[in-house]
Amino acid sequence: MRIIVxxxxxxxxEELGKVKINxxxxxxxxxxxxxxxxxxxxxxxxxxxxxxxxxGGKVTALSMGPPQAEEALRKTLAMGVDRAILLSDKAFAGAxxxxxxxxxxxxxKKIGEFDLILSGKQAIDGDTAQVGPGIxxxxxxxxxxxxxxxxxxxxxxxxxxxxxxxxxVVETSLPCLVTVTKDINEPRYPSLxxxxxAKKEEIPIWSCHDLSVERKRVGADGSPTQVIKIFTPQPPxxxxxxxxEISEVADRLIREIKKxxxx
Amino acid sequence: MDFALNDDQKMILELVDEVSEKEFAPRADEISxxxxxxxxxxxxxxxxxxxxxxxxxxxxxxxxxxxTWTLVSERISRACTTTGLIFxxxxxxTYPLLQFGxxxxxxxxxxxxxxxETLGAFxxxxxxxxxxxxxxxxxxIKEKDSYVLxxxxxFITNGEVAGTYIIIANMDRARGPRGLTAFIVEKGNPGFxxxxxxxxxxxxxxxxxxxxxxxCRIPSENLLHKEKRGFRVAMRTFAAGRIGVGIGALGVAxxxxxxxxxxxxxxxxxxxxxxxxxxxxxILADMATGIETAKYLLYRAAWLLxxxxxxxxxxxxxxxxxxxxxxxxxxxxxxxxxxxxxTKDYPVERYMREAKLFEIIEGTSEIQRxxxxxxxxxx
Ligand SMILES: Cc1cc2nc3c(=O)[nH]c(=O)nc-3n(C[C@H](O)[C@H](O)[C@@H](O)COP(=O)(O)OP(=O)(O)OC[C@H]3O[C@@H](n4cnc5c(N)ncnc54)[C@H](O)[C@@H]3O)c2cc1C
Ligand SMILES: Cc1cc2nc3c(=O)[nH]c(=O)nc-3n(C[C@H](O)[C@H](O)[C@H](O)COP(=O)(O)OP(=O)(O)OC[C@H]3O[C@@H](n4cnc5c(N)ncnc54)[C@H](O)[C@@H]3O)c2cc1C
Numbered sequence: 001m002r003i004i005v006x007x008x009x010x011x012x013x014e015e016l017g018k019v020k021i022n023x024x025x026x027x028x029x030x031x032x033x034x035x036x037x038x039x040x041x042x043x044x045x046x047x048x049x050x051x052x053x054x055x056g057g058k059v060t061a062l063s064m065g066p067p068q069a070e071e072a073l074r075k076t077l078a079m080g081v082d083r084a085i086l087l088s089d090k091a092f093a094g095a096x097x098x099x100x101x102x103x104x105x106x107x108x109k110k111i112g113e114f115d116l117i118l119s120g121k122q123a124i125d126g127d128t129a130q131v132g133p134g135i136x137x138x139x140x141x142x143x144x145x146x147x148x149x150x151x152x153x154x155x156x157x158x159x160x161x162x163x164x165x166x167x168x169v170v171e172t173s174l175p176c177l178v179t180v181t182k183d184i185n186e187p188r189y190p191s192l193x194x195x196x197x198a199k200k201e202e203i204p205i206w207s208c209h210d211l212s213v214e215r216k217r218v219g220a221d222g223s224p225t226q227v228i229k230i231f232t233p234q235p236p237x238x239x240x241x242x243x244x245e246i247s248e249v250a251d252r253l254i255r256e257i258k259k260x261x262x263x
Numbered sequence: 264m265d266f267a268l269n270d271d272q273k274m275i276l277e278l279v280d281e282v283s284e285k286e287f288a289p290r291a292d293e294i295s296x297x298x299x300x301x302x303x304x305x306x307x308x309x310x311x312x313x314x315x316x317x318x319x320x321x322x323x324x325x326x327x328x329x330x331t332w333t334l335v336s337e338r339i340s341r342a343c344t345t346t347g348l349i350f351x352x353x354x355x356x357t358y359p360l361l362q363f364g365x366x367x368x369x370x371x372x373x374x375x376x377x378x379x380e381t382l383g384a385f386x387x388x389x390x391x392x393x394x395x396x397x398x399x400x401x402x403x404i405k406e407k408d409s410y411v412l413x414x415x416x417x418f419i420t421n422g423e424v425a426g427t428y429i430i431i432a433n434m435d436r437a438r439g440p441r442g443l444t445a446f447i448v449e450k451g452n453p454g455f456x457x458x459x460x461x462x463x464x465x466x467x468x469x470x471x472x473x474x475x476x477x478x479c480r481i482p483s484e485n486l487l488h489k490e491k492r493g494f495r496v497a498m499r500t501f502a503a504g505r506i507g508v509g510i511g512a513l514g515v516a517x518x519x520x521x522x523x524x525x526x527x528x529x530x531x532x533x534x535x536x537x538x539x540x541x542x543x544x545x546i547l548a549d550m551a552t553g554i555e556t557a558k559y560l561l562y563r564a565a566w567l568l569x570x571x572x573x574x575x576x577x578x579x580x581x582x583x584x585x586x587x588x589x590x591x592x593x594x595x596x597x598x599x600x601x602x603x604x605x606t607k608d609y610p611v612e613r614y615m616r617e618a619k620l621f622e623i624i625e626g627t628s629e630i631q632r633x634x635x636x637x638x639x640x641x642x
Contacts, residue, residue, distance in 0.1 A: 189282055192312040192325055195274055 040120025078190030094220030101134025298467035309379030323374035340514025356383020397440030422472025443493035454479030465616030
């Protein structure tokens with residue numbers, strides 16, 4: 001199987017408190033915050049590797065981002081993907097989900113034939129969950145989103161799709177795009193051998209010149225979305241902290257719960 | 264002198280730290296309480312390729328140095344003493360194979376050990392031969408193209424779970440150490456069985472097993488090194504193994520210290536945190552100083568080993584010092600925790616029980632002082 005996994009580098013969740021927003025551009029200030037692979041994308045990589053282990057083939061990791069996103073791609077190489085490609089160009093900056101999915105789709109076309117595209121269900125920073133579906137639309141292939149279980153047999157894809165409080169079983173055929181949830185698998189750690197090998201690997205960087213993109217569709221110019229204002233919403237009410245002896249606190253808590261008819 | 268880690272070491276330790284903190288540390292209490300072999304942890308070590316660190320690439324390993332191994336082992340031990348010891352004990356099998364094995368033996372036994380498909384063990388101790396290592400009673404008799412082993416080994420770490428065993432037997436009991444001979448014995452070899460599992464003060468999840476050899480016939484190509492040269496094999500193995508045992512002790516010390524430090528800042532008595540009392544501060548300062556000192560002795564021993572320079576004296580010092588630091592730090596950690604420290608609600612009582620082992624195995628503290636004295640009086 002020829003599998004392409006889209007990964008995004010995001011600020012470390014454990015340091016999210018440190019992330020500041022640049023009021024002038026309404027974008028994230030990433031300086032001083034360590035970066036990780038978007039956690040759902042690690043699940044996507046894991047699923048790709050498991051499919052390759054079962055069916056053979058080749059896994060390509062793809063990311064659009066600044067030059068330092070190379071670090072995230074290198075980790076996917078250490079986990080075991082066959083090759084990684086970085087899409088990086090100043091012209092790509094300021095992209096919204098439309099422009100992001102466009103560039104990714106053009107790059108996928110350049111990679112050539114593929115059977116399956118995997119992505120995370122959403123990025124933990126932007127959180128829109130639109131890039132995966134966007135890519136599928138640009139490529140005119142079927143998409144299965146929020147997948148927690150995936151089976152591929154010959155040309156057939158059967159998957160469990162997570163709903164609010166249940167799941168549905170959906171089917172389609174290859175080639176298609178699948179976005180995955182955390183429940184689909186437990187991502188592996190890279191091995192030492194993988195780390196040492198990945199360190200030496202070349203990661204090609206494709207810029208605007210390498211891709212046959214329409215310039216007006218990339219970056220800020222290609223992004224109809226404009227972020228007018230970004231703010232941290234105020235919590236709806238003030239919480240109350242009960243303190244004292246455990247038994248006393250428990251009693252008061254039960255009284256409050258009853259009083260407010262929570263149960 | 265260069266104390267800096269290289270980029271590979273940093274990258275590897277970052278990964279090992281992540282796995283140790285996320286996977287090993289949270290389960291350490293439960294593993295000890297249940298006394299179950301931590302198979303999941305060992306699987307993780309295997310998936311990460313950690314068993315192959317010091318084994319050359321041509322035998323399926325990563326061909327890295329003992330210092331890197333030492334740094335990795337420290338991380339694992341800090342998170343879970345049991346897992347650290349299982350990991351460390353493997354070296355007692357791979358090191359003598361690398362040092363004394365012939366090409367066929369290396370090709371046959373090292374790759375599965377490097378991949379972690381097989382665990383290793385080393386057995387010398389017997390009821391009559393502990394500190395007195397030369398007094399091994401297990402016999403080996405040459406019969407045509409095989410050797411026949413008879414006797415019993417006790418306390419053997421990784422016993423039963425290991426697949427490859429380095430066994431020290433005696434071909435001439437009258438000559439004591441000069442009769443000792445080392446052999447490679449595979450689990451499942453007819454005549455080789457397992458006896459009792461020892462019930463211990465701590466580390467209940469660490470397998471320590473009796474090995475029984477009853478008319479156990481092994482092919483002559485399983486002789487390791489030369490007949491009656493097993494004492495040298497054992498002493499070299501112990502010298503390297505002491506780095507591993509020392510680093511295990513250091514791991515316990517670091518874990519106990521960290522818990523004591525955190526607790527001292529949280530625990531309030533007389534209206535302030537106990538870390539504001541000078542008496543507690545001095546305990547913490549002594550702990551940290553001991554840990555730092557032990558660390559560099561052990562790193563240096565590993566570094567000397569990597570440079571092919573004599574390392575035996577320093578590894579003995581490192582093992583002696585680190586194990587005594589571990590015992591002191593763990594005992595003091597219980598003190599910092601007060602009454603809570605004596606309960607099983609906190610891990611410090613476990614550390615104290617675990618730390619004690621390190622003053623005993625791989626040569627007791629008394630034996631270590633003898634070894635060190637021998638070196639310095641000859642210099
Ligand atoms: C604070 C903030 C607010 C924003 N608000 C908006 C907005 O309202 N509307 C809008 O259109 N844009 C917005 N953007 C921009 C948007 O986040 C990113 O530009 C967009 O590229 C990625 O969308 P996402 O992070 O929501 O990813 P999602 O669509 O949530 O990501 C889903 C999956 O797509 C893949 N993917 C996403 N990005 C990449 C990439 N760069 N390379 C490879 N694979 C990728 C990953 O597999 C990921 O798991 C905002 C950005 C910020 C920082
Ligand atoms: C958990 C555990 C794991 C072990 N794993 C292994 C293993 O994998 N392989 C293996 O071969 N062995 C193993 N051992 C055995 C261990 O190495 C021995 O227990 C240790 O070497 C001490 O030997 P002994 O128990 O016979 O004590 P003894 O030798 O009887 O010592 C008793 C006391 O006398 C002191 N003493 C003895 N001789 C002298 C002397 N000459 N001068 C001063 N003091 C002396 C000792 O220091 C000690 O305090 C293990 C033991 C334990 C408890």
